[in-house]
Amino acid sequence: MGPKRVSATGENRIKKRIPRNAPALWNLGAKDIDVLFHDGRLSASETYENGFDSPAEEWLPDGLESILAAQAIFPLVAQFEMAGNPKENEIAGAVHDRIDAAWPIIAKRVRTIPEYGAMFTKFFENVSKPEDVTIAHIANALAAFMAIEWQSVDTRYDQFLLGDDSALTAQEKRGLALFDGKANCSSCHSGALLSDQKFHALAVPPFGPGRTRGFDPMVRDVGHMGESNDVNDAYRFRTPMLRNVTLTAPYGHNGAFATLEGIIRHHLDPVSSFAAWDKAQTNLVPVPEIEHVDFAIWDNPRELQKVAQKIDIEPISLTDSEIADLLAFLHSLTGTKSVTDPVFGVPETVPSGLEVIK
Template sequence: MGGLICAGFHQVARLLDLRPRWQRQPTKSYGKFTHIILLAATPAFATDLPRPLTADDFITPDPAQAKLGQLLFYDRILSGNRNIACSTCHHPDLGTADGLSLGIGEGGVGLGPQRTAGTGDNRIRKRIPRNAPGLWNLGAKDLHVMFHDGRLSIADTFENGFNSPAEEWLPEGLENLLAAQAIFPLVAQFEMAGNPKENEVAGAVQNRMDYAWPILTDRVRHIPEYTKAFAAAYDHINGPQDITIADIANALSAFMIFEWTSLDSPFDAYLNGDLTALTQAQRAGMDLFFGAAGCAGCHSGPLMSDQGFHALGLPPFGPGRTRRFDPMVRDVGRMGESDALEDAYAFRTPMLRNVALTAPYGHNGAYPTLDGIVRHHLNPEQALAQWQPEVAALPEVPWLAAIDFMVWQDPREMARQRAAVQVQPTVLSDAEVDAIVQFLHALTGQSARDGLFGIPDAVPSGLPVDHAQRP
């Protein structure tokens, strides 16, 4: 270990800074010395480490638009039956996810692991096919693909800037990729729209998904508090008639970027030159992550994701999500979007900031712990053989139980999934696995649990707001 030589002898004035924390450039003070030069302390593998994230890597949201988006994010008015909000499946007290392997969407009751599947005619008809991902750092300028299968990306496929499930019917005026993403759960039957004949939103979706967005927009337009907030936040809005679904999506995007941009983890501090930011175990785990364990082969770059798609052979369960008109209960991953055989069972590499807060792990939440998902990556075939259904966080839904693990009854399908695995086994000791897990905990931002706006006490619609008890 080398030492630090400090140079520079000027005092740094502390100015009032009202920008979000992540937009401020951190400066660590060592008494009266504020500039540091790193000598022999730099690890030998430093060239393999990503550069530090900075505020310039992210879209800068307008605070007024973000505040408006906060209210919309927690407001159930954007769901077909007015019974579920974005926050229900992406709650800050649950790491911006829901704590479940496969979520319980429209028709469910409660929040997180305590959420139940409903009763009677209102009960859920299907589990959400995939795990609800965390919302950290989705305002990154370099981010170009979203959803586990990448069905939304920046492209000019339909001459509107995006390749999306809405194709040429995607609304105009969406400011960024996250804004485009935000409008799709609103029109997904089992997530927020509801079932056919239950409400006008679900009915419209059955004809064409873009028919539903004006209905949701009209709901917002008729709430005076929202009308005033939109007019104050956007120069082009003078009255309710000017509000569009794109404005709603842009506000949601502004909030998520403002609230959940994270670049102040111990690892970030280390990359910025604070060699004391990581413990010895975390340093050892970092060495393995960027070295012998091969994790950085996919979790690469400042965002710790190559934004590519890889088949890992995660234990399959649930209703799956497959190609259109495919009757099988399975999840074909990227192939469902690309229709290319080489993409079978491949899923997008997730970013890793705050990963310790977003259990369970995998595109279907197959593993409840970081230790479990790390070990699976090291030897997918062995891990798949040893996996037990009991570890999945699946609230009891008796009327769907026959479907939950149906794919395991199809030996040919299971053989196809095993044959598609692209990862070669890597042998590590238990101590080395633990070190990697310790490093993953070092990716948790110091302010990750705080947020800026937090959870509102009430929303303009007057509908209930999701609250959960923090552990």
């Protein structure tokens, strides 16, 4: 696991890549967030009575207290995250029938572990006995944990906003001026979240299995169009939040750029960056037997042309010195105590008895 991971062998070898780069967890508990995932497939909405527009549609369970709680239950039933393949286990088989069929099974597994059952009874007012625990209680607990553990509002930039002029260096202040001015970063990375929560096309070089609509015959990633079914949303992805951005490489919805400087330079001139992009910038774990799938889209000139031509931002010219200033400012968005001294940290043991990997 982690950045040093390698492909296993035999039955445990990597057979397929995860479709996208995992979004960062920082500040997902913010009450202003109303849309999640790169393509926006989960949003606060009145489309369904449960209050969310999601892949589960009307089958999303009741009782979810936030959009983060709604998000928390989808990895549990995602084939390439936790559920596994059909016929491989009970959860995967249930998901294959219908997405909501697996959540009661998962909830039962959790509540029948005595220590978990006791904790839910203690901390949830509407749980009088372990048998009352539903997937919504588990999701709300997961959301509360994520909101607390990955809250970052103690960056030097935050201190600067609170009036401490010495919190930023002269170079970082120049970078902030570029961020809000000439570089035009704040037109999308705006507000307290440093994200407008909207969708933009940047011509990020495509690779990997991607995510698209179920009937799509090709390997590609259509972005927000996969959720909206509006062709105008093709190749548009949600603006990420930026606190702790220096800690969350790689960059882009698919991780096309291994470095922060790489994605910054791409923003400045997407056309030239796309043309010059090399697959080595992905920094993928080498798996020779699936490499032909990793970059299969590059054998489709028509699709590449469509990605390359869909650009919502204007090119901007910055000197190397200005780019260095901008990078310096982005480093000021790294949290201090929130990063070095998390509230909970890694536990020594967990009630399930499963191994804790540190």
